[in-house]
Amino acid sequence: MAFRPIHTRRAFEEICDRIREQLALGVLKPGDKLPPERDLAQQLGVSRNVLREALRSLEMAGVLRLQKGVKGGAFVQQGDTSRMNVVMRDMLSLGTISIRELSEARVQVLDLVVRLACANARQSDFEALQANVERTELFTREGRLLERVECAREFYKLLAIACGNKVIAMITDAVTEIHMRFVYAKVASSGVAMARLVERRKQFLAALRERNAAAAARLMRGHLGAVQKMLEQDPGAMSLQIALAEMKPGMK
Amino acid sequence: MAFRPIHTRRAFEEICDRIREQLALGVLKPGDKLPPERDLAQQLGVSRNVLREALRSLEMAGVLRLQKGVKGGAFVQQGDTSRMNVVMRDMLSLGTISIRELSEARVQVLDLVVRLACANARQSDFEALQANVERTELFTREGRLLERVECAREFYKLLAIACGNKVIAMITDAVTEIHMRFVYAKVASSGVAMARLVERRKQFLAALRERNAAAAARLMRGHLGAVQKMLEQDPGAMSLQIALAEMKPGMK
DNA sequence: TTCCATTGAATGGGTGATCCATTTAATAAT
DNA sequence: ATTATTAAATGGATCACCCATTCAATGGAA
Numbered sequence A, B: 001m002a003f004r005p006i007h008t009r010r011a012f013e014e015i016c017d018r019i020r021e022q023l024a025l026g027v028l029k030p031g032d033k034l035p036p037e038r039d040l041a042q043q044l045g046v047s048r049n050v051l052r053e054a055l056r057s058l059e060m061a062g063v064l065r066l067q068k069g070v071k072g073g074a075f076v077q078q079g080d081t082s083r084m085n086v087v088m089r090d091m092l093s094l095g096t097i098s099i100r101e102l103s104e105a106r107v108q109v110l111d112l113v114v115r116l117a118c119a120n121a122r123q124s125d126f127e128a129l130q131a132n133v134e135r136t137e138l139f140t141r142e143g144r145l146l147e148r149v150e151c152a153r154e155f156y157k158l159l160a161i162a163c164g165n166k167v168i169a170m171i172t173d174a175v176t177e178i179h180m181r182f183v184y185a186k187v188a189s190s191g192v193a194m195a196r197l198v199e200r201r202k203q204f205l206a207a208l209r210e211r212n213a214a215a216a217a218r219l220m221r222g223h224l225g226a227v228q229k230m231l232e233q234d235p236g237a238m239s240l241q242i243a244l245a246e247m248k249p250g251m252k
Numbered sequence C: 001t002t003c004c005a006t007t008g009a010a011t012g013g014g015t016g017a018t019c020c021a022t023t024t025a026a027t028a029a030t
Numbered sequence D: 001a002t003t004a005t006t007a008a009a010t011g012g013a014t015c016a017c018c019c020a021t022t023c024a025a026t027g028g029a030a
Helices: A011-024 A037-044 A048-060 A083-093 A099-120 A123-142 A145-162 A166-190 A197-209 A213-232 A240-245 B011-024 B037-044 B048-060 B083-093 B099-120 B123-141 B145-162 B166-190 B197-209 B213-232 B240-245
Strands: A064-067 A073-076 B064-067 B073-076
Touching: A011 A048, A011 B083, A011 B240, A037 A048, A048 A064, A048 B048, A083 A099, A083 A166, A083 A240, A083 B011, A083 B083, A083 B166, A099 A145, A099 A166, A099 A197, A099 A213, A099 B099, A099 B166, A123 A145, A123 A197, A145 A166, A145 A197, A166 A213, A166 A240, A166 B083, A166 B099, A166 B166, A197 A213, A240 B011, B011 B048, B037 B048, B048 B064, B048 B073, B083 B099, B083 B166, B083 B240, B099 B145, B099 B166, B099 B197, B099 B213, B123 B145, B123 B197, B145 B166, B145 B197, B166 B213, B197 B213
Parallel strands: none
Antiparallel strands: A064 A073, B064 B073
């Protein structure tokens, strides 16, 4: 018989829960401002320090933004879809999930994404992807490989958006972000880069425009396999630790 | 031209990042204990209050557990896969995603899960699912409907585990948790319940055992559709707010 | 009047000292 | 040997400050 550890209820947890409850009930909405720390602390009957522990946690969770100055305060945010990426990173760092599992999941999720995008993509989605491929082409011509990696990151984001479902998009982003760090680190360290990337993108986009899910999915699977192979080429011997720890600016 | 808001760097963020960096680098591993707050604060050159803001945030993120008493301290945890559920809940509360998107995503994810489970499930997975169906049968016979809902929640968890990929399992859990709250609230308020649930489960499990992905996926789709229809039956007029705010014990 | 510099209040950011509550190990009493 | 007591370590929480930033109000100069 195993007992789950008791979680002694602490003030800051209670506060977080109450604020989240107000959010769930719709009493608090994005854009709203909470009372000043000093007031709210008094209302809740806790010290300002404890209240701040709660506010900080909610800020880290992407629920609040704290802003200084008169007219500042704690503002309810629009949901930050990148919080899921942080969860994924933590799981990897802690060894709860493995790179292999993440890659596998990514392949499966992208397969789904491609099929959904084929079914649901709008003209504007195609145009955004088209523009992305053109930028990729530019960077390829000019040998700006690291910028091309950023382009690739954006490509998957646009593809996920083309599904027309923000939940799927969020999930896709979460399983893609770490992977792109690896690619970035690989390209930065070894200078190698995917051959015929633009060609592949164009083929893929053509299949997508024809809404040919089977062909698009096949092309995507093939591409992912090729990228995987490139990553596994020894030189550089990518390390999980390095890729995770190296926080490139703008890579939140 | 739009500028991203500058994020003034605050001490607690810096601390969180440094600790996460140590995790990513493998310097800190699950089970490790951080120095006592008083020591660590001094090492980092910050006040204990600020350090605590950081530790609290990391605790909320499921990275640390803080334990009182001599021999207590801040311990690095195994990754908590339920953190993704919290993100999903926040996104819903904040209106970043909709129930409709979540349901759609769930249908798609479960389709994938069923196929993967067909391919990868082991004997032990079948046995766990079998045992779950038997409990479902018991609760059905005895009219313990709310416990049966808990059983259903477990069913999807087991199915996700049968995929053999923890990332997929985590995602599945995240898209399933909210849904099961709705079902719970519906059953609790109206007393209605899915007809022929056990029969459906048995059929599904049989298809899974035969590793007949097409049949299993078809059965799952049918079942999800039926459940959706049940939820949409007016009486009770389920409210997102209520389902989200009502925190049933054990539903973390 | 219009514009710009000054100023002051509101608010989050951060500090240090202090006490409480819980947990555990060492110690003492039975 | 067993049990009760005690003391130390550690997180939980409070209080009283002070600093830095922001912005609106004020007031003087053009």
